[in-house]
Amino acid sequence: MQIYHHFLCPFSKQIAILMSELDIAHIKIEHQFWKPNPEFDSLSMWGERPVMIVEDTVIVGTYPCFEYILAETDNKYLLSSDLITLTRIRQVANWFNKHFYEQVSAHIIHEKLVKIFSTREYIDTSIMRLAHKNLHEHMLKMSAIIDMQGYLAQDDLSYADLVAASHLAVIDYFGDINWSLYPKVKEWYCLIKSRPIFRSNLEGKITGIDPSKNYLKLDF
Amino acid sequence: MQIYHHFLCPFSKQIAILMSELDIAHIKIEHQFWKPNPEFDSLSMWGERPVMIVEDTVIVGTYPCFEYILAETDNKYLLSSDLITLTRIRQVANWFNKHFYEQVSAHIIHEKLVKIFSTREYIDTSIMRLAHKNLHEHMLKMSAIIDMQGYLAQDDLSYADLVAASHLAVIDYFGDINWSLYPKVKEWYCLIKSRPIFRSNLEGKITGIDPSKNYLKLDF
Numbered sequence: 001m002q003i004y005h006h007f008l009c010p011f012s013k014q015i016a017i018l019m020s021e022l023d024i025a026h027i028k029i030e031h032q033f034w035k036p037n038p039e040f041d042s043l044s045m046w047g048e049r050p051v052m053i054v055e056d057t058v059i060v061g062t063y064p065c066f067e068y069i070l071a072e073t074d075n076k077y078l079l080s081s082d083l084i085t086l087t088r089i090r091q092v093a094n095w096f097n098k099h100f101y102e103q104v105s106a107h108i109i110h111e112k113l114v115k116i117f118s119t120r121e122y123i124d125t126s127i128m129r130l131a132h133k134n135l136h137e138h139m140l141k142m143s144a145i146i147d148m149q150g151y152l153a154q155d156d157l158s159y160a161d162l163v164a165a166s167h168l169a170v171i172d173y174f175g176d177i178n179w180s181l182y183p184k185v186k187e188w189y190c191l192i193k194s195r196p197i198f199r200s201n202l203e204g205k206i207t208g209i210d211p212s213k214n215y216l217k218l219d220f
Numbered sequence: 221m222q223i224y225h226h227f228l229c230p231f232s233k234q235i236a237i238l239m240s241e242l243d244i245a246h247i248k249i250e251h252q253f254w255k256p257n258p259e260f261d262s263l264s265m266w267g268e269r270p271v272m273i274v275e276d277t278v279i280v281g282t283y284p285c286f287e288y289i290l291a292e293t294d295n296k297y298l299l300s301s302d303l304i305t306l307t308r309i310r311q312v313a314n315w316f317n318k319h320f321y322e323q324v325s326a327h328i329i330h331e332k333l334v335k336i337f338s339t340r341e342y343i344d345t346s347i348m349r350l351a352h353k354n355l356h357e358h359m360l361k362m363s364a365i366i367d368m369q370g371y372l373a374q375d376d377l378s379y380a381d382l383v384a385a386s387h388l389a390v391i392d393y394f395g396d397i398n399w400s401l402y403p404k405v406k407e408w409y410c411l412i413k414s415r416p417i418f419r420s421n422l423e424g425k426i427t428g429i430d431p432s433k434n435y436l437k438l439d440f
Contacts (some may be wrong), residue, residue, distance in 0.1 A: 029323070044318050045319070045361075048314075048318075048319075057304055057307070059307055059311070060311060060314075061311065061314045061318075062316055063283055063310060064307050064314060065309040067306075067307070067310055068285070068303065068307050071303050071306075083288065083291050083292070084277055086285070086287075086291075087277070087279055087284050087288050090283060090284040090287055091279070091280060091281065091284045094268075094280075094281045094283055094284060095265075098268075098281075099265070099266050099268075110328075141265075194375045
């Protein structure tokens with residue numbers, strides 16, 4: 001299996017981490033998604049990520065990729081054989097990959113990464129303010145859920161937590177999370193971050209943009 | 221099972237049609253999604269549709285709803301027991317529910333329905349022009365696929381076709397499709413529209429907005 005991947009792409013990150021955690025062999029092809037890439041564009045209309053190649057089949061998007069992996073593995077670790085729990089995992093994935101992305105990650109990635117390397121425009125502070133306001137609301141909602149059940153979809157770690165943590169990791173690289181406001185989320189994130197597979201997926205550095213101070217720290 | 225539903229909502233439409241086709245008992249609760257509805261909002265953050273109620277569980281969004289139904293039924297009609305075909309069905313669902321919606325349906329529904337009943341602003345012709353340009357591109361892509369294999373995800377009808385047809389039916393209500401440009405898509409759509417269950421889901425009328433001339437015609 002091959003996956004087009006960049007450590008600052010929350011979509012390919014969550015699928016690559018899931019495959020590593022489930023011990024599914026895969027090769028990562030580095031994809032700097034802010035650069036024009038005719039090879040990638042020929043596989044993914046509208047530039048949607050991630051793109052996985054399974055033998056002759058191209059699978060595009062977190063939803064089809066996740067469901068493919070789920071169907072192919074007997075390993076229920078991080079997933080669930082209980083349909084209601086699995087439905088909850090899918091809903092949290094949908095929350096982060098759709099709503100959190102549209103309201104938070106997409107803006108921050110565009111303003112702080114794409115603009116610097118691609119459009120070369122200035123950061124729009126009103127968009128950043130909106131993204132931070134939305135981030136705050138999502139973090140409060142996460143705090144409440146984590147406080148209640150320890151993790152996002154059930155009382156134990158699941159793929160849902162990896163999806164959420166993948167988005168947070170990317171925006172944390174840019175230093176946009178004021179962790180002191182969300183101690184419950186911070187505690188949960190530190191637990192996930194200390195997993196060797198998640199940690200190895202944090203590695204990477206973009207020339208010109210240093211990661212925030214606590215990005216790589218396990219305890220901060 | 222209960223589903224919040226409106227015949228001009230492409231999301232609840234596709235799930236309601238799927239349940240009818242698979243003979244799954246369900247009750248529709250009319251949901252005029254352009255009106256404030258505290259009961260609905262308490263179930264669905266960000267107003268995402270559809271919302272299904274299964275015993276005590278609330279399931280939000282086409283992706284979790286579809287996967288729940290798929291897991292609960294042994295009936296593989298409209299679905300597939302072949303993983304690669306099922307993956308293709310999911311990708312087409314993702315195409316229409318994400319990209320087609322964002323580029324086409326969302327704009328037309330907002331300009332021609334939400335604005336009239338909710339915000340009371342004028343239709344923005346530049347947005348309508350963009351939606352029509354995007355619609356044209358998607359219709360050409362559909363034409364090519366239908367020409368090649370008869371249907372969108374395989375050489376026979378599947379849930380993927382119902383998803384696509386649900387979006388087209390809503391924008392066809394407003395008369396925004398120039399069918400003469402896309403004979404292959406028109407032929408495919410007429411076949412789907414002539415199915416009794418799809419047809420019964422076309423029924424409905426909004427006071428103040430008449431359906432386009434060919435909206436209810438089986439052959440046009």
